[in-house]
Amino acid sequence: MSRGRRFLAALATLGVAGAAAFLLLTRPASLAEGAVPNHVADLRNGEVMYHAGSCVACHRAAEGGPGADRGLPAGGFAFPTPVGRFYPQNLTPDPETGLGRWSERDFVAAMTLGVSPAGRHYFPAFPYAAYRSMTKADLLDLFAYLKSLPAVKAPARPHELPLLPLAQRGVGLWKQLALRAEPWAPPPGRSxxxxxxxxxxxxxxxxxxxxxxxxxxxxxxxxxxxxxxxxxxxxxxxxxxxxxxxxxxxxxxxxxxxxxxxxxxxxxxxxxxxxxxxxxxxxxxxxxxxxxxxxxxxxxxx
Amino acid sequence: MNLSKRIVAAFAALAVAGVAYASDAYTARHEAMEKVGGGMGTLSAMAKKETPFDAAVVQATAKMQEAELKKAAAQFLPDTAGGKSRAKAEIWTNRADFDALMQKTAEALVALQGVKDEAALMPALRAAGGSCRTCHDKYRLPE
Structure with a gap:
């Protein structure tokens, strides 16, 4: 091999190794077996969690869009950030465009790992770094409450972000830092x-x-x-x-x-x-x- | 003065006038809004029963607030965002919506002037304050 060819081969090897490392480091996590306990849902507590999290503040319907007149969290309202505009998920139980086909396991994975049912990272504009500190009971009550809302058909708009697929996979690198510590837990000894x-x-x-x-x-x-x-x-x-x-x-x-x-x-x-x-x-x-x-x-x- | 100096002086005067125009508008509406807010303090203390109910004070305060709000509304002149002002640029791109919210708030303050008994104060005050919130939510930048 000439020097030029050897250089190119080395570069290609580095590129492949880099891509492999990127894919490995950014691999979306999945829930452990038994991570979702059997639970009898308490809708009233789910509603408290819904308001405590101000879910509808970000997941609200687009102005004049489906569900807007009833204040339902049908998504569609843009969430602006310096990196781009996000369009949060429809949280109503519509089977095609909302949470209708989600399982409890899908919901817990989304809220605690920031991973979608299709196995993709959610951008951290969705604050799972905080939600992962919620108790399983509260998460499952919230899910049951969302499932009890009227279903609204509101197709998702894609996020407006440069290099969307690469950026989405790259969220895995951010998670390596942001989710490294144990979830937050209240310190003992308080009222x-x-x-x-x-x-x-x-x-x-x-x-x-x-x-x-x-x-x-x-x-x-x-x-x-x-x-x-x-x-x-x-x-x-x-x-x-x-x-x-x-x-x-x-x-x-x-x-x-x-x-x-x-x-x-x-x-x-x-x-x-x-x-x-x-x-x-x-x-x-x-x-x-x-x-x-x-x-x-x-x-x-x- | 030769011609080029005169041109420079004219531009400088225009620039000073422009800055003064923006800062005068800002100062005028800021001071007026501060008075509207001061009135909220007076009336919320009364609604929370920290001070005794007095229908005459309610009427005078809400009347003052209505007048100050209208003064402030008239000072959102074109190109007077920025600087110390927390006015969002959307005020000027959604002007009809902004004006409608101002009008709605003024009407809520008129309704507040008509409060005659203690039980009616809290809901009338919260309606007016809620109207302030709607507009601040949409058209005021965070500090």
């Missing part, structure tokens, strides 16, 4: 109410998706948990949720619980911009004890 609030805020509520800043690899920087930072949509800032009492933003737990429940209806005007208005209106549908619990947890962050 039942604080623990409930911490769980709701960190697992279904995924507050940290916006309120915890991200590092160079777009992974949440937990050393700055809930400390605020640049707005993920690209313009403006997300406020810090630490030191809210010291900064006199809220008087006490009852005041913050009322702010979450009423938002700007009672003049809490800093809960209206940057997408928070929709979150607040979902939280408003939680039982008051849960709002008190979230407020107790948030005001404990110094």
């Amino acid at each position: 039942a109410s604080w623990t409930r609030g911490a769980y709701l805020a960190n697992a279904p509520g995924h507050c940290g998706e916006c309120h915890t800043p991200k590092d160079w690899a777009m992974v949440a920087d937990e050393s700055r948990h809930m400390a605020g930072g640049p707005h993920p949509a690209g313009e403006g800032k997300v406020p810090s949720l630490r030191g809210l009492l010291a900064a006199k933003k809220y008087k006490d737990v009852a005041d913050l619980a009322l702010a979450l429940s009423a938002g700007e209806e009672l003049g809490y005007e800093n809960l209206s911009s940057g997408g928070m208005a929709a979150i607040q209106q979902n939280l408003a549908r939680l039982p008051d004890s849960d709002l008190q619990a979230i407020a107790e947890y948030l005001l404990s962050l110094e």
Whole structure:
């Protein structure tokens, strides 16, 4: 072989090895056997999880699209990010375009591994990095609640993203970093109410998706948990949720619980911009004890 | 002054006037909106029973808010986004929708002026505040 040919052969070998390593490192995970327990669903708890996660804030129907008049999570509304526009999944039980044919196992894999029933990575605009900390019971209750909604036929729009298939597979590399640690679990030794609030805020509520800043690899920087930072949509800032009492933003737990429940209806005007208005209106549908619990947890962050 | 200096001076004056136009509009609507927000503080304290109910105060406050809101609405002049302003560019591309939301909020503030008893305050206030939220959600940037 001439020198030129040897060089080309070496380059080709490197290319093949690189592609093989990429495919191996980005291989979508699958659920272990027995990962989905037998469970009798509690629809009321599923509805609480649905509102705690503000599912409909991102999965809402396109303006004037199917399901929009009933506020159903039929998807179609664009979710803008600096890398492209995402169109979240139809969460209603339509068999062709929604979750109608999904199994409990499909749902748990989507929510905890970020993998679709077809075995593809979901982009982390879908916050499974937080949802994977939800209990199996809560996940299965939420799934049952979604299955109980009226079915809406709303065909999915493809995400508008450069190099979509490669980027989608590449999410596997991000997962190597972002899902490396164990799922979040509440620290022991706190009151039942604080623990409930911490769980709701960190697992279904995924507050940290916006309120915890991200590092160079777009992974949440937990050393700055809930400390605020640049707005993920690209313009403006997300406020810090630490030191809210010291900064006199809220008087006490009852005041913050009322702010979450009423938002700007009672003049809490800093809960209206940057997408928070929709979150607040979902939280408003939680039982008051849960709002008190979230407020107790948030005001404990110094 | 020779001609080229005069041209430069004219452009500089135009630029200063342009900046002043944008910042005057911003300051005027910001101050007016602050007064609307101040009124919300007064009325929400009353609705939460932190202060005693007083129909005359409700009427005067909501009347002031309606007037200030209209002042603010008139100051969303073309090309006055950016800088310190949190106004989204969509205000000017969806102008009819923005104006309709402003009108709806003004009507909610008129309804609030008619509150005569304590039980009616909370729902009327929440309707007006909810209208503020709808518009801020769509047309105000995060801080």
